[in-house]
Amino acid sequence: MDPILAMRTFVRVVESGNFTRAAESLNLPKGTVTKQIQSLEERVRSKLLNRTTRRVSVTPDGAAYYERAARLLSDFDELESSMTNAQSSPKGQLRIDIGSSTAQLLVIPRLKEFCDLYPEIQVDMGVTDRPVDLLGENVDCVIRVGQLKDQSLVARRIGTLPFVTVASPDYIKRYGMPQHPSELEKRHHVVAYFTQRSRGPYPLQFRKDDEELEIMVTYRVAVNEANAHFSSVLAGFGISQCVTFQAAPHLERGELVQVLPEWTCDPLPMYVVYPPNRHLSPKVRAFVDWAAQLFSEHPHLQGR
Incomplete structure (x- = not known):
């Protein structure tokens, strides 16, 4: 069994929801996909998927395995890409998380520009005001407002929010x-x-x-x-x-x-934040640079 292929097959089955779509996206026979999953379950000695005639669902062990496998495959793909000139053409899945008003009013109206610049990057955008565990939730970077509490993360200041x-x-x-x-x-x-x-x-x-x-x-x-x-x-x-x-x-x-125009409120810093192990990723670097340029052009994000 090719462990990378088996891992990739399992991730694709989970994301597509069934064996047929996974086989089509991987350009493999459905029987090969089934054998890969069976071999993987034997290798890890755990049932990863519940299979019926109508649907496929993930077991608790399968959900845990999926999170780690998706992260490993992302890192593996980036490693291979970095050896084949990916710096000039970033690619892969980019998972970002942005506060709701920032996403709706600032990022989404201009996001097509980023997608046109980097057509091989697939953007998964979470929109939430809650704090996100970047490593635990497998998020590549977030845009957040306020003083940073986790000093283990890498942050680039991209604006001042009045x-x-x-x-x-x-x-x-x-x-x-x-x-x-x-x-x-x-x-x-x-x-x-x-x-x-x-x-x-x-x-x-x-x-x-x-x-x-x-x-x-x-x-x-x-x-x-x-x-x-x-x-x-x-x-x-x-x-x-x-x-x-x-x-x-x-x-x-x-x-x-x-109201009370003679009284002001101290502005807050705005950062794009990412884990230290992702700082050389071409796709993350592309988004960080794009976001910094986007926010630098906005008069209400530079304390003006």
Whole structure:
């Protein structure tokens, strides 16, 4: 048994969902695919797939084997590619993860440019605001905002993300315009933002000259996803601090108004982050360089 072929066959069966499609994609007879899987299960002494006449499902051992096998095959393919001039033509599966508002408003509208530049890269994009375990979830790189806590990862700073305090005109008409951040604690409603790791909603930060304030908010609505959070502000649930690149078009159209404009919120750094063992990967390097160039062109991602 060729262990690489058996591993590749198993991964293809899992991803395609049945033996027939796997055989077609590998250009192998279906009987050969069946024999490869049987030989692999004998080799690892574990049942990897449950097979019926209608469908194929992965066993718990098979799911664990798939995660490791997919990663090994990706590394193997990159190794071979690096020996055949892949630096000039990156290829392979690229698994990235991006926050929801960044993906929707910044990356996806321009992603076709990246795909046209690198037609042999297959992009798998996860869109989530939750922290991602790059190694555990086999993700090549992520774009994230804020200070980095895991010092074992490699990070390239690609932007500075400013925030603006906003509310809908309807909200201001109903509750009035606050004159000082302290009014947000009791006299106003705030749309709060929280994450799975936070014990409660994030406080609002304000700075004016040498004065700094942190407002612990009371809220009627709290949201843990950036686009839903912003939609709640647009819907008039309350005041909040939103990223400038998301709020700016709505401010220009009068769908939002700026609140407490003389008070600012410290911007946050934006990074593209990847595991140290992936830093020489041609496909990851291609995406990192493209993302850095994309974000450098955006006025609201450089603190301006």
